[in-house]
Amino acid sequence: MFTSPILDYSLLAPILIILAGALIGVGVEAFARKEQRAPLQLGIALVSVVASFVQLLRVRNVRSLKAAIDSVAFDGATVFMQGSILVLAFFALLLIADRGNFVAQASAIPGSQDEHSSIAEGKSQTEVFPLTLFAISGMMLFPAATDLITLFVALEVLSLPLYLMAGLSRRRRLLSQEAALKYFLLGAYSSAFFLFGGAFLYGYSGSLSLSGIATAINVNSGNDIFLLIGIIFLMVGLLFKIGAVPFHSWTPDVYQGAPTPITGFMAACTKIAALGAMLRIFYVALSADVLMWRPIITVISIITMLVGAIAALSQRDVKRTLAFSSIAHAGFLLTGIIALNQSGLKASLFYLVAYGFATVGAFAVVTLVRDSAGEVTDMNRWVGLGKKSPLIAGAFCLFLLSFGGIPLTSGFIAKFSIFTAAYESGNTTVVVFGVLTSAIALFFYLRVIVMLFFTEPRSDAVTVSVPSLKVKFVLAASVIVTIVLGVYPSLLLNSAQSFASFLR
């Protein structure tokens, strides 16, 4: 007999509002006139993000495992992560809306007559807004999902729009399309791994839900080999999303090829969603089996930090450098999973927000540094930027210092708290490596700062275009958050502390 599912709409509303916004956006694409679309789409996107955030605030103290039958957990961690995704997505949307970062007509072949005419007609591809909203909805569902099928659906919902958006760059379109294809193929692979791992876990435990798997591990009912294979394959899918070594190779290419606002959105929000889901899976489902996976994650975390930090040293492209820095940060973030304690969860939540703001800010700066042909990401041409536009270059330095974990920036508190959590759990090795890697990483952040401030500008140097109001707003917000969270982190640490819990 079929019983109709019981859904708690008030708890699902944050996600549903975003989805509704996305659908309206699709409608706008179909019915609104061309010149109205861009402002309309931006309005709809921002309004849905804000409305969703408001709804989230209204229900922030509700805790329930029954939001959507047994598939979505609405707990502290969910609220915190959904909230931070929404806030960061809000700023990313402002960047996306800024100006011609996107292709005029995606279907036109690069360099063709079609492309020229579409540019001449002043077309622009406004579908990016509903796509972003779809991605956001997936990102919000991913860390909240408590069974493997929902997790997989959320993973796909968040990934598919991103694959597409990565290919929408207005300039260097072939690079962008290559990035999109790479991202799609590797992403599809990793999704397959994820599904495969899920199947093994089901085979082991007879249950798709995280709590069912946890119970099965506790009573030790199944075949341990299945469990190990299941965990490893599931991990592959998740590690791919956060860009951990050895599943990181897509990151630099995609970060470089994708339109810069999308890169910022992806770097900040996808990391929250994917790491959130990882935290939930490892804390809720697999915590009893920590002895099996902790060594693996520890090794991966260490090599991720090292590869990210060392490879970044040899990069000449700003976006690729930031990509490797994001890889190094994925390694640092994994220590929060290794810690497997409440402080680890709290530290991870704080870290994700601190890193997210610095990332969005850094990519906002990248969108501003241009020459006549568009954005310039070749670092050699950023030389002497500090002399021409000290404020913008100064902001960029602040974000880099935050990435590097210099005290009085948010990044320092983030690193401090996540290392403290790892130390607390007795994993001192990873802390020592983390500290040493931070030193290496600092070198390349400082190298960029030297380039910006301590080197004379070259003749073919770039100009910083005057930021629009939207970009100014994004930059100001990122700078303020980065400093405030560095000087007075209690503002966010307290709420991270109170929201750092998973319902099992």
Next chain:
Amino acid sequence: MSLVTVLELTPLISAVLLYAIPKGNTKLIKQAALALSVVALGISGLIAYRFDTNATGMQFVESHNWISNFGIKYAVGIDGLALVLILLTTILTPIVLLAGWNEAEGGRWSVRTFYVLMLILESSMIAVFAATDVFLFYVIFEAMLIPVYLLIGGYGRGERAAAAMKFLLYSLLGGLLMLAAVIGIYIISTNQIGGTFETAKLATLHIDSLTENCLFLGFFIAFAIKAPLWPFHTWLPGAAKSATPATSVLLLGVLDKVGTYGMIRFCITLFPHATKTFTPVIIVLSIISILYGAFLAIGQRDINGLIAFTSISHFGFIVLGIFSMTSQGLSGATLYMVNHGFSTAALFLVAGWMVARRNSSQIEDFGGLQRITPVMAWSFFIAGMSALALPGISSFVSEFLVLVGTFTRYPVAAVFGTTGIVLAALYVLITVQRSLHGPAAPGNEGISDLNIREKIAIAPVIALLVIMGFFPKPVLDWINPSSTATMQAAGYSDPLPKAGK
């Protein structure tokens, strides 16, 4: 609000106030910065006046919750050790501002930025000595690198960007090792007494010996890089050659004292057992520093390089005094920190004027200055005499105390240390002979003597060097109680004199 907090904030607020002055009005900016740093000096004088020399423990304490999730507090307080170093900071800052009146011109950024950075640096140096919360100390310890980095890289000479980078990377590496140790001791405190960073509480922890050794090393290496102790010294000569004289004075005179200060305040106090374990190694390193610094100083042709290497030698003495584990040695080392601050200031400032006038920093280019510029030459001579610890000049008192303190526990080390004095005579006298005496080197004829501003700047330094040489008691009265307290807390008592035969 405690007076110490007021003192910390004064230069910081001053820095903000400088922004009220238009960028182009450099003269007013300089005057304002100088005046405001004199205000800070006045406040520190008030603190010294109110300081109770009989009390043990911290005075002027203040404590507020800062990051409550980790039990981190804004906690400040000073004892005699911190007091003398804070006084050193507040006395030297107006002096270097006055002495380096024209240093900021020709920098990468505006004159105003130079003075803002200087004042921020002063504020953070006061704060770092006053912090009684390990986390607060660490944050300032790291954050203060940024103004120094900008001062060297933005206003220095020669390979300034590279030297600044080397300095920063070395310091940050040390700082990160210390961070791991800070986290470690915090976790231990969480398990034993509830998470805290208060130095006094952390000193009561029971730590197993392997962990204690690791944590000790985490702190010690950071401080040894800062101090700088051989073999962690390699960043220093480059930074000293590239920085402007004012920056060099604050860097070597005050900032590097954070290293030796940290050894006393954290290494010995928090990890007494590990200190015992590592003392022999550290004594050897400090002896090597003394001799290595002295030998390289003898061979230096660059006058700033010379001062840098003499400093390495002197820091060897300071570390030797600290780890002699006697209250005389510790008091001597603390006094040495102060004296070295003033003597380095005198050397760097006069050398800076000589370099600026002669447009060369090679020692052999300075021949015959004694006749051409007597005041400048005499100033350099007295500064040099304080570097070789001539009796009657303050350095003698501290060097003597260090060697006596060391001799009662480690006679062999003291003997080696004493040879450092002989070598000091060598490097100072050779330099004095080459640069001040003999025939005037070509190009020196037209050099002008110190002007009135420069005389006013150097006079207090030389006066202090001489006064403290004859009458060190007031300073020692501040220092002695805290040295004794440190030794007692670490479980050491002075060795009884043995009857010799």
